[in-house]
Amino acid sequence: PVGELTTEWNPRCDVTDSDTEILVEAEIPGVDAKDIEVTVSDSTMTIRGEKKSEKAEDQDGRKYTERFFGSFERSFAIPRGTKESDIHATMKDGVLVVRLPKPAAEEPATRRIEIKPN
Numbered sequence: 001p002v003g004e005l006t007t008e009w010n011p012r013c014d015v016t017d018s019d020t021e022i023l024v025e026a027e028i029p030g031v032d033a034k035d036i037e038v039t040v041s042d043s044t045m046t047i048r049g050e051k052k053s054e055k056a057e058d059q060d061g062r063k064y065t066e067r068f069f070g071s072f073e074r075s076f077a078i079p080r081g082t083k084e085s086d087i088h089a090t091m092k093d094g095v096l097v098v099r100l101p102k103p104a105a106e107e108p109a110t111r112r113i114e115i116k117p118n
Contacts, residue, residue, distance in 0.1 A: 009072050011047075011096075022100040024076060029094035038089050038098060043080045045087075045100065048073040079103055 016023040026047055028036065036049035050071045081103035089098045 009051075009070060010074055011072055013074060013076075015076065019102070021102055022076075022078060024096075024098040024100070026074065026096040026098075027094060028072075028091075028096050031094075033091040033096075036091070036096060038087075038096075040078070040082065040084050040087060043078055043082075044075050045078050045098065046073060046075045047096065047098070 011026045011028045013024060013026045015025075024045070024047075028049070028051075031049055031051045035052070036047065039046050039048075048071070051069050078100055079102055082100055083103065086101045087098065089096065091097070
């Protein structure tokens with residue numbers, strides 16, 4: 001249809017990296033939480049979904065719209081060892097908030113052993 005924009009688009013995101021967690025806030029207005037998927041794979045978190053088009057037309061069959069519709073996907077690097085069960089996602093007023101607690105620091109694989117004199 002004339003003027004209808006359908007394409008892939010990317011929601012705007014703010015990422016805050018603190019000592020204890022990574023906080024991702026994504027603006028996804030007009031999309032239901034059921035149409036959004038958050039997945040974690042190894043060291044990547046992905047947010048994907050789809051903003052569905054409304055099928056309303058005016059009386060003469062023409063409609064002009066500037067809003068984007070279609071699928072979206074954003075991926076973010078996360079620390080290895082982040083436990084999926086510790087990740088929490090909420091959505092309110094078109095903003096998806098994902099909290100990823102950072103895993104406890106692992107001890108280095110190589111440690112220096114002190115040599116004491118006899």
